[in-house]
Amino acid sequence: MLFLTRTLPFLFCFVFGMTGWVIYYVPHEWAQTVEREIALWLRLVYAFAYFLGLFSLLSLHWSKIRQRQAGWAYSLIVYISFGVMTLFVVYNDGHGPFAAQATTGPYQWMFTSVHVASSATMFSMLAFFISSAAYRTFRARTPEAAILLVSAIIVMLGRVPIGAYISDIIPDTMQWLMSVPNMAAKRGILLGVSLGAIATSLRIIFGIERSYLGGGD
């Protein structure tokens, strides 16, 4: 049993990890076909993984409804909106679920009217929170904090017409900040991140890191 629960998953990880790694350096048509197939397999497994997330979401809200926890009516709203949208997914503008996805109809209507509007609103709300956080925390108490403050102000002003209206130097300085000191720091961070990602990948492939298998047998 230990072979099936621990060794077999590790073998899978090793074989497919090495394949994904080595195949990148093989300039043969056959290797490229294998790479494409593996990418497709990964996409399909991700598609099944979606149902894990969906089950988790729905079971969480179902337990709130069942136990009549505070705000259970909102969980009911999740079920209703999910149900309505799923009906539209299946209806597929009259073509049914066994046809290519329609680009018109109630599904697209819900997508544009609810999903797109809510997504954009949610993200735009961050402008308020970031601004208020900046107002509270941006104090030029140290040289480092002053550099951060000045850099942020120049980039913000350089991105809008009022920056150029105040002075032509502001957009040029913003451009220089983005392409020289910002680029240098980003490169430094990226180099560190890359080394870390490669090291972690090697640990996973060779079975040193096995936390993804979870605990127990």
Add this chain to the structure above:
Amino acid sequence: MTRDSYVFVGFLALFALVNTILVANGALSLDWDGLGVIVAAGCTLALYSFLYKDNPLFKFAEHVYVGVAAAYVFGITWYNSLYGEIIVSYFDIGEKGANGGGHNPWVLLFPTLLGLLMLTRFSRKFSWLSRISFAFVVGVGAGLTIPRYLSSFLLGQLEPSLAPLTLSWAGLNLFLVLVGVITVLIYFFFSVEHTGVVGHASRLGIWFLMVSFGASFGYTIMARLSLLIGRISFLMDDWLHLM
């Protein structure tokens, strides 16, 4: 009734009144397009009501959004992958999906099996089988990461940083980038104590990092502001027709 309840009811009444006026004077059509604008405006205003404080209107819109988003991803998953790739390849029904479909069914047997094994997480007795699927995902992810990070990020970033220097503004900028990269790396190198020359270099690295964080912050603010302008423009133009 509390003050918040009055605000809540008052807002709903005002929203209904505004929409009635808009439909009555022909600014909004009484069809799916007009209703779409009303629903989108309602969602936008309900979500913005959080700026006042957490309230039932916001929670309602938030939960509607969660449900719709979950079903939206279901639609994408079904039409692009499950139906578009798997079902079309096994059964000769309907049209091909967005990704083409029509793969060799024998080749798709393996990922389909892996996907189904992932669903054994729902069973306590057989959940260990899902480890095989997770091992596949983690293994392939790790395998694909190594060459891509090596070529795109490691070598791809080192090459322009080590470009030949010239006696010009471009050359000076290249030199500054090189100094920045080295000092930032020194700041993240903890195997040597940050004192003396290393300490000074590390401090310079922090300054480069602060410029980068400030720039990223400014960029993020402006991106969010442009979204905010988009939503305000939608409310003022598409909904209220004031612009």
